Structure formats: C-alpha cells, structure tokens
Amino acid sequence: MSRFNLALRLLWRDSRTGELTILILALVIAVTSSTAIALFSDRMKRTMTNQTAEFLAADLVIESPAPVPAEWLAKAMKLDLAQARTADFSSVLIEHDELLLAGIKAVSAAYPLRGFLKTTTGDYLTETITRNGPEKGTAWVEKRILPALKLNLGDPLTVGEKQLTISNIISYEPDKKGDFYSFSPRVMINDADLQATGIVQPGSHVHYFFQFTGEPKALAEFKRWLKPQLNPSQRILDINEDRPELGSALERAERYLGLSSIAVILISGVAIAMATRRYTERHFNATALLRCLGCKQNEILWLYSSQFVVLGLVASAVGCLLGWFAQEALFHLLRGLLPQQIASPGLLAVFFGFIIGMAVLLGFALPPLLRLKQVSPLRVLRRELEPLPSSAWLIYGLSLGIIGILIWKYTGDLKMTASILGTGLMTLLALGLLIYGLLNLTRKLLPSMSLTWRFGLQGLFRNSRASVSQILAFSLTLVAMVLSFTVRTDLIDNWQNQLPNNAPNHFALNIFPAQRAAFQQELQLQHITGSQFFPVVRGRLVEINHTPVQQIVSKDTQGENATHRELSLTWTKELPEENKIVAGSWWNNQQAGLVSVEQKLAESLKIKLGDLLKFTVGSQQINATVTSIRKLRWDTMKPNFYMIFSPGTLDAYPSTFITSFYLPEPQKNMLNTLVKKYPGTTILEVDFILQQFKTILAQLTQAINYLLYFALMAGFAVLFAAVYATLDNRIYEGALMRTLGANRSLLRKTHIIEFSMLGLISGLLAVVISEAIIYALYTQVMDMEYRPSLYLWAVIPCTGALFVGMAGCWGVRHVLNKSSLRILREQY
C-alpha cells in the first residue's frame, strides 16, 4: 500500500509540473471520442432500428395466409412481447354505382406497434399523427377512394356485409408494402369488424401479419423457437430480411460509425504512444536516481504502471463525462432531423468508453513505459546511457492487437478487421523502409544545399529512425482523418446516387401487350419519365442440370425463397441499365435458349456458366443455358429480374409488361385516370417507402457529417499534441545553435523547413496508405466502387505540411524568444 501511496504522490508531484498534460490530453480525447461515438452510434443505431422497424410497424412479423397457432402467441406473451395483428385482403367496394377494388386492412387495437399512422380530415397539410387504427364501426380510407366512389367524409361505406362510417382519410401507414395488396387504394378497418364483413371465410385469400415488439433478446429467442415450426407458406419478416436495401444502408452507416471510432482511437493512440515516449525519455534520469536509491526493476515498473493506471482511470472518467456531454450536444444539434423518440443512452456504452480508455492506454503506453524498467542506475554518472528500446514486436504487436480487437468489436467482421490490419500493416512496413531509404538518399544531396535547407533537413536526418517513426505516426493520424473523410463522402454520394430525386415512385404491372404502346404514349403525353418496359412471363425454376432445385437449395437462403414461388421471367436484347455482367458474356446474336442469372441467386443455387436450367411456365417446360451472371442493384426502384432470357426464348408464352415511372405529387390524380383507362393494370405506389428511406439516409448523412467533424477535430488536436511531444530535443539544439551565432531568421526558416518536410512526407505517405486501405475496404467490405481521388494527392500532403509546420513552429517559438542559456540550463 505504501508503494501505491508513493506512486500516487509521485504522480501528483509530476502533474504539478505539467509533465503529464499531453498524455492526459491524448487519453481524454481518446476516451471522450470513443465514449461519444459508442454512445452516439448505440443510440443512433437503436433509434434507427426503431425507426426502420416502423416499416414493419413492429420488430418482427410473421406473415401467414391463415391465423397462426395459439401456442405461438402464447409463447410470445410468455416472452413479454407486445403483439398486434393485421389482415390484408382485396375486396370490391360498390357505392353510388361505382366499383373499386380496394385493399382492405383490418388492424387490431395495438397496431401499429412501431411508428404511427397519419390521417387527415381535409387536405394533406393538416395531418394528425395517431398511434392507433380506426375505432370499431369506422373506416379510414385513402383519398383516392372518395372521388372514385363519389363519397365524402362521414358517409357510410359498406365493406362486404358490414356498413362502416368513413371517419378519416389515411395519408400514411408505416408498413405499406409495395405488393399487390397495396396497389389498390387502402381502406383500414378495425379488426373487431372483420368477422362482420363476412369476407374472410375459410379458403379466402387473406394475408395475416402477426406483429411483435420487445426486448432484442426475447425477439431473438422467439425467432429461434419459431423458425423450425413455420410451414412453407409462412415467413418471418424483420428489418434485415424484409428490407434488404434499408438493411444495407444501415449496415454501411454502422460500419462507418465503427470506422470513425477506430480512426479517432487510432489517432489518440498515436498521440498516447508519442506522449508516453516523451514522458519516458524525460524520466530516464529520475528513474536512474530511483534505481540508485535502491528501487528494484520491478518496483520501478510497478511505480510507473500504477501511476498510469490511476492516470488512465482519472482521464477515462473525465473522458466518459465529456463524451456523454459531447453525444448529448450532437443529438441536440441533430434534433431537427431525428425522430421525436430517441433511444436513451446505454450505460454499457459508457462503460465501453472506460474500457477503451484503459485498453488504448495499455496498448500504446505500455511498450514505451517498459523502457523505464531497463534504465541503468549507472546513468546517474553517465547521462549518455540510454535504455534499449522495447522490442518492436511488443510495441507494434500490442498496439496492433488492441486496434485489431477494437475493429473486430466495432464491426463484428473478421474479414474487415483482417482487411484493414493486413493492408495497413503491409503498406506501413513497405513505406517505412522506403522513407528510411529516401531519407538516407537525400542526405547525400545535403552538401549541395543552402545553409538553411541543410540545417532544416539535417533535423530529419540526424536520427533517421526517430524521424521515420514520427513520420509514420503523423501519417497514421492523417490516414485516420482521410479515411473518415473519404469513406463518408463516397458513402453519401453513393446513397444520393442510389435514390436520385426523380427515382421512380410507381410501378405498373400487368400491362397487356396490346395496351403497351398506348400506356407508354400516355406517360409521354403527361411528360412522365419512365423506365424500360419489360415483358414478364411467370415461371418457376425446377431443375438445374437435370437435378431438382429442391435438392440443391439450403434452408433459409435466397435460393430457397426463389424456388418456392413463381419468378418473373423476362427477355431483352440489351443488358438493362444498372446491371453488370460479372461472368460470361451478354448475347450479341439472336440465339434463343440462353439465360442470364442474377449473381446472388446464382451463388445461392450454385449455378455456373454453362448450366442447363429447366423452368415450367404453366404446364409447359423451357430449357435454357446459363451464359452470363449479372450483378444488379435491387434498390434502384426499377424493374429487376433474377432471370433474363435471350430474345426468342419466351416468345411463345403469354406475357404482360412491367415498368416503373416517376410521378410528382401534383400529378397524383393521374393515377385514377390510368387505373380507369387500364383496369387490368396494377399500379404500385412506393412514395412512402422512398420518402421514409430518404429521411433515414438524410439523418444518417447528417450524423456521419458530425462524426467526421469530430474525428477531424480530434486529429488536428492530436497532431498538435504529437508535434509538441517531439520538441524537447529540437528546442535544446536550437538554443545551442543560437549560442553559436545562429540568428532568429535562420532558426525560424530551419524550423519551417524541418517541420513542413516532416508534414509533407507524412501527408504523401498518408495518401498512399489511405488509398490502399480504401481500395481494400471498398472492394472487399463495403461493396462500393473504388475510384482513386486525385485531389487527395494534392490536399493531404499540403495539409500535413501546413499543420505539422505550424504546430512545430509554434512549439519551438521559445527558442527564438527565450534566453538560450536558460533553455540549456533547464535541459540539464
């Protein structure tokens, strides 16, 4: 205990003199940012998950053509899951001699479990948010219904055999789906009236959605328990399975948040390592004296490490507190963009910040600290005796280990971890050697340079090893900043491209071939931009190379889903936009009997080029040979197909056409015209989905922007701190040069040259490393297109030169303003 007290006393005495300032600052920055980001991303993630759950109006949904067994609901109740139910079906409404096929949705009292409904009694400007569906005896209808059936609010509406009163116009429902049931205008009724309508009879075509919310653990358990009991006509929906396009946006955003955390921690880690190194070097003499006074090696280690543990605890506590405030401030800034209900901060995330603080301290500070154990007591007599540096394996191994664990923890993705670590490390190693070589090479040019340049550059060459490690440290900091910036910019661009403002918001299906030209003309007349018209033949994949598909697919895969239902088969001469051939080639001639398969389905069904696929269309069979595999984006809101055939293959079969188009809000009335003119055509409205999707992306974008600012701020702060940590020797040498007659101007120029070169080289190195990591990240992990960014090559080295130059010159300004003698004395 007395040793610990002594450690505390020494720590306190050290802190009075400002020895620990940089170290504490670096640690506080690391913990503040990791806590803030952990808290922020945790809350954001939960908020987003809650919000995306609104798409389902629940966290988990069972879709079933019939009511599910009572024991399932009992199990859900046992797990404390909240429950609601909706039943969707089509029914023809007849009022005032007008007929309209409507999508009826009967909702239970608890619906919606997530999200809200919006209704209005007049125009769309006075929408009311409500968390419950219509009351018994009333019906909410979509606006289009009223003119179509010549009805007004308050009028009676007969659904099946039940007469209901129209009480509201429904303008938004969270779980509106782009499927058949939502093409027709919505009528929402209370579940209690369902029986009385008499529409739902055994054998009726009804889609039941049993919705559940609750604790993630309970939901996971429920899902596990449920899965084996589902029959082929039932399916579980959750956000990842039902909305892959949203799931992937969220996943990428989460990965970005994780990446930012790692970037900030890496930046702080570098600062901690540099600050500890400075601390260690400044404590060689004190340690030698302690050794001389009888301290054993282990006691030295214990003395310093217990000081660092205390330091870590205090700085982590402060960092956690600041991190808490920082994320609160972040949410405050974002309040206009975020949903009303924000998930509460998780204490676990705070604890995580604390752990991060200690882990980063251990990983980055321990190796330099261990050097103190090696200080020889003889140093009291011979100052030049320096302890051996800690083993490189220990230094890099420990920090890499910590970084590796962090990346893995944040991403939960070993592939990403290995990708970042592997590429980064290899590049670092190769470039470290390259810089070392270049420095030594440039040294040879020194004699031909002017005095100022010679002195400036000599600062770098004097200790090549130290310079290389400083350059690598600055580079790492810059890399972290570049990564945060570039990935964020590309991610946002990618999202914006994904959903341009005029992304199609309507699908038209079942356009008969005879009506196709007229339909197309109608759209053109109204100046509506539409996508290509694709012919569609409904068919089922039955065999692959004469083996039934059921024997090939594994459970719960995309392949299984695709083989359980009829697929939309199409043919086209040209490769559709947004499709990319990844294997084989597109047909150039008009040969029939060829098929191009979507990449993920091909992987799931193990389909290869040259395989023979057999399809059934109605009672007939078609064979086609696979000549290409396509990659496509499902989130373009344009018709996409698993199977595209060569022209001539499907000609003999009855087909309809599908297209998508963008219809601006003011032109919405045109839908009624279209529906009336082409009664057989199904029109799906996907505005709501698009709007929700865009809102979420906007929120994520904003959140990510703030995170970036945070990372950049931390980066610049740490860059300054890190430059400071390397100044001791330079200040001493500068003072010495002044005593030998160097004037201020020479010294100033020398410093500018030295630090700017340091920054410039670090910047160049940072660009190379960043490009390598970004390439690996995009191609291996984030599934984004890699494009080298030329502007980085100009901006980053200049930024490096400017900031390291400024920080360095600011740090050594004492040499110019203070008495040299005083500096020299203080150094001793």
Add this chain to the structure above:
Amino acid sequence: MQTQVNQTSNNIIVTENLGKSVVTSEGTLHILSSIDLIIKSGESIAIVGESGSGKSTLISLLAGLDTPSTGSISINGKQLTSMNEDGRAALRNELIGFVFQSFQLLHSLTALENVMLPLELSGDKHAKAAATALLHRVGLSHRLTHTPKQLSGGEQQRVALARAFVTKPAILFADEPTGNLDSKTGATIVDLLFELNLENHTTLILVTHDHTLAARCQRTIQLDSGCMV
C-alpha cells in the same frame, strides 16, 4: 534509519583483483585492472586521477551501479558480485548514499520532497519530519517548498547532501561533489559534507580532481590508466 553494519569485521569494502574492460571495434579496452582495496568502516577515502583514469568506473563498481569484468567486491561482508541487479538495489537502499557532481535532483519535486524520496522508497512513515530536520541542518529550512530550478547551485548541492544523509547510510559515495560549484560555495559544501560525515560516522568515498579536498580525507587512492599507483 540507522544502518546495521557488520560488526564482525571492521572492513566495510574489500575488492580483489577488480577489473573492468569493454570490447570495442579496436579490441578490448581495459578501463580498470587489478584493483585490490580494503576500506575500513568510518574511513574517508579520496579517489584521484586524471580524466579517463577510471575513477568514475571504480566508484560505480564499488556502489554496485555497474558489474566488474573480473575480480570481486564485498560490501559489509556481502559478495556484491554474486548479486543480481535487484539484490544490489536492495543493498544500495540499505547501506549506500550518493552525492553527484550534477546534483541529480528531481526537477518536479520540491527540496523537501527530494530529501524525503529515499525514505519514502524504504517505507519510512516519518519521512517528512526527518527530511525537514536535515534540511534545517544544512541551512535550507526556508527553502523547503522550492523546486531545484528555484535554487542556486550551492543550495541544490546542499539538498543533495541532505538527501544523501537522510537515510544515515553506512557508506557515502561522492562524485566530484564540488565540480559544478565555485570555489567558495564548494568549500562550504565540503565543510558540510565532512561535518555530516563525522556526525553520522559514515564511510566516505569521494572522487575528486581537487587535491585540497583529497587532502581532507584520511587516505588517497591515486588511479592512472585504470591501475592504482
């Protein structure tokens, strides 16, 4: 803290055939050779010689700060050469005090804290009282809370003397204690050193260039090119 000195023998330091050599690119360099030395308890010894004669190496070997290449050293009956670094550290803590030419005070500590440090390291509960008393004894009771930067060279060396004597070591090694001081201040420090030495019955081994200072010691060991002459 009164150090227990081996009463069975009056010899506190005994060396036999002590030598130190280092291997350089130009062959083996012998810094010290065949040093046979017996130092009695309470004796004061001056080690003199020119720069590079091996004085500092000898003192570092005797204090257990470095290990010899040949021969043996026994301190207070214990074989120093058979101990590892931690064993030597324990022995230093128990028996030895130091005064250095460059004072070697810790800049982050006050005068009082510097003097308290060795006592704190050995877990002494009364470190503060003892350190205060000794600083009073060396005439620095008004400088207790000053850091080394706020003290003159002479004052710093007085703090160093107080720190050396505060553990009442059996042996005190002084490496050019006046080397960084002007002659007047140096003389004051030397007076103080001998006074304290007398009061504490310490064995004093000092390295010096200064023959006047050497003359105040009971015995002088002259080194030349690593050998006793």
